[in-house]
Amino acid sequence: FSLSKESKAVSIATNISLIVLSAAFGLHTINLLARWYISGHAPWSDGFESMTYIAWATVLAGILFTKKSSITLALTSILAGVVLFVAHLSWMDPQITNIVPVLKSYWLTIHVSMITASYGFLGLGALIGFVSLILFTLRDETKPLIDKKIRELAVIDEMSLLVGLFMLSIGNF
Secondary structure, three states: OOOOOOOHHHHHHHHHHHHHHHHHHHHHHHHHHHHHHHHOOOOOOOHHHHHHHHHHHHHHHHHHHOOOOHHHHHHHHHHHHHHHHHHOOOOOOOOOOOOOHHHOOHHHHHHHHHHHHHHHHHHHHHHHHHHHHHHHHHOOOOOHHHHHHHHHHHHHHHHHHHHHHHHHHHHHO
């Protein structure tokens, strides 16, 4: 709706969505901290925990970049929802288990947390790039808001990819 015209109703809906997403992000953070406390290790030692952590990092990226463009909020919600859907498929076990001995390293914890969190930023950047390509096909002289949104998304895409690349580089080194 924000591509067709700027209105007060769209702005109010965006703000309400941001509040709901921020509240869900807070609950998700509490869940990750509780898993960390209960298990005694960081919550990214298996597939389920890694996927929920990637969803958390994706929402963090979206909340950070929502002030630049409201489309980021929608894309973040979609991507985090898909990641959480995959995390809750029947073949991923959400049970809290003991950590395997090979993962009991301080450096491995830093390595995995940085690299896994980078996936959220890089995934958001990929989705923003895909939406930008779609917006390029919808460009028209009668729709000046689309050009404005493309410019906004280009800036956010670059920032998201840079943060993701930086985190990935730090995690690898």
